[in-house]
Amino acid sequence: MDYEIKLDQFQGPLDLLLFLIRKNKIDIYDIPIALITEQYLKYLEIIRSLNLDEAGEYLVLAATLLHIKSRMLLPVPEEETEEGEDDPRQELVKQLLEYQVFKDAASALETRPVLERDVFKRGSHEGDVEVNPDEETLIEVGIFDLVEAFQKVIAISGKSELMEIDLEKISLADRINEIMDTLTQNRSLTFTELLGESSNKRQVIYTFLAILELIKLRMIKAFQNESSGVIRIFLAVEE
Amino acid sequence: MEGLKAVIEALIFASETPLDVNKLADVLDSVEKKAIRDCLARLIEEYNSENRGFCIVEVAGGYHFRTKNAWSPWIKKLKKGKPATLTPVMMETLAVIAYRQPVLKAEIDKVRGVDTGGAIKKLLDRKLVRIVGRKDVPGKPIIYGTTQRFLEVFNLKDLSELPTLRELKELQE
Numbered sequence: 001m002d003y004e005i006k007l008d009q010f011q012g013p014l015d016l017l018l019f020l021i022r023k024n025k026i027d028i029y030d031i032p033i034a035l036i037t038e039q040y041l042k043y044l045e046i047i048r049s050l051n052l053d054e055a056g057e058y059l060v061l062a063a064t065l066l067h068i069k070s071r072m073l074l075p076v077p078e079e080e081t082e083e084g085e086d087d088p089r090q091e092l093v094k095q096l097l098e099y100q101v102f103k104d105a106a107s108a109l110e111t112r113p114v115l116e117r118d119v120f121k122r123g124s125h126e127g128d129v130e131v132n133p134d135e136e137t138l139i140e141v142g143i144f145d146l147v148e149a150f151q152k153v154i155a156i157s158g159k160s161e162l163m164e165i166d167l168e169k170i171s172l173a174d175r176i177n178e179i180m181d182t183l184t185q186n187r188s189l190t191f192t193e194l195l196g197e198s199s200n201k202r203q204v205i206y207t208f209l210a211i212l213e214l215i216k217l218r219m220i221k222a223f224q225n226e227s228s229g230v231i232r233i234f235l236a237v238e239e
Numbered sequence: 240m241e242g243l244k245a246v247i248e249a250l251i252f253a254s255e256t257p258l259d260v261n262k263l264a265d266v267l268d269s270v271e272k273k274a275i276r277d278c279l280a281r282l283i284e285e286y287n288s289e290n291r292g293f294c295i296v297e298v299a300g301g302y303h304f305r306t307k308n309a310w311s312p313w314i315k316k317l318k319k320g321k322p323a324t325l326t327p328v329m330m331e332t333l334a335v336i337a338y339r340q341p342v343l344k345a346e347i348d349k350v351r352g353v354d355t356g357g358a359i360k361k362l363l364d365r366k367l368v369r370i371v372g373r374k375d376v377p378g379k380p381i382i383y384g385t386t387q388r389f390l391e392v393f394n395l396k397d398l399s400e401l402p403t404l405r406e407l408k409e410l411q412e
Contacts, residue, residue: 011331011351012328012352012353013352013353014352057353060352061352095352099350099352103331103334105337105402105407106331107330108407110330112393113394114393114394115393115394116322116323118311119305119311120318122252227364
């Protein structure tokens with residue numbers, strides 16, 4: 001049996017369990033715990049080899065399955081085997097059925113005419129027109145937003161993994177002056193515009209360092225209109 | 240009657256958010272709500288029956304213009320860029336909140352069998368979910384509920400328009 005899986009195929013441990021039950025064509029009210037536990041653990045092993053963080057989420061249910069398995073192996077004392085005796089699987093089945101209902105509820109929601117996907121209302125919406133910086137409400141950008149934006153540009157430009165050692169062709173001071181010049185001409189620039197004009201990784205890094213330096217010196221300011229929005233760079237003092 | 244109908248049409252057109260009958264009655268003082276409702280019904284009927292690009296829908300407790308489903312491919316082309324979709328995890332979390340609200344994070348986690356903090360945060364960012372309050376028990380856990388925007392995005396008049404969980408269960412069987 002092969003266990004080829006896509007990591008994001010399951011929305012969580014209960015989802016994986018439901019998948020196994022369906023795959024084995026098992027009656028949910030009579031789950032062969034030994035078989036399911038074994039398969040579940042095999043999947044967990046694969047998930048673990050791919051992504052340790054995610055595996056943690058699946059561990060609790062693995063423990064629950066093993067616990068149920070062990071309880072089912074134990075002989076039940078005579079006096080407790082009356083009608084209505086608790087099946088150790090009962091709690092889990094209840095949880096699975098409940099989860100299934102909400103999974104269905106989610107797909108039912110998904111089939112509705114969704115705004116901005118199937119139906120649209122009047123007027124523009126975020127992302128469809130170039131925003132006028134004067135109309136944006138701006139929030140000041142933190143260092144992490146800058147680093148994130150930097151990584152995006154690097155991801156676009158940094159295709160080659162070749163090591164390159166060469167003489168310093170540009171200096172930080174040069175780049176700082178260039179940025180100040182461009183900003184004086186343009187009033188404001190987006191972060192990507194500033195970095196995008198740099199052709200290689202080295203230049204991108206210098207540009208980024210220059211921006212950080214300029215912010216530290218309080219010569220420029222960085223704003224964005226929402227979290228993860230476009231970062232705009234302004235001159236701190238307008239001449 | 241025709242005049243009133245036209246005014247109502249204009250008001251809905253000009254409104255940023257869905258307009259409810261009370262609001263319409265406020266603006267159109269001295270007009271009975273019954274007359275307004277009749278006009279609305281006729282407007283909806285007209286837009287639906289005619290070959291139009293858009294129609295009036297009852298959504299989030301009010302009335303609003305929406306383009307018809309069939310024309311979405313063209314509008315998407317106009318707007319470029321993909322609409323921000325919700326991931327399956329976000330959809331599941333949203334479904335639990337919608338049906339169980341007012342609900343605690345611990346309850347959502349229990350249903351999904353996994354920590355849902357990340358998904359809740361994203362739903363809060365998207366304004367589909369809001370913090371309703373805090374429960375008066377140790378730790379004062381946050382209570383979550385859906386927003387007006389949730390109704391707007393999923394084209395629901397109100398929460399009662401959601402299929403009941405029993406209906407969903409029967410569908411399943």
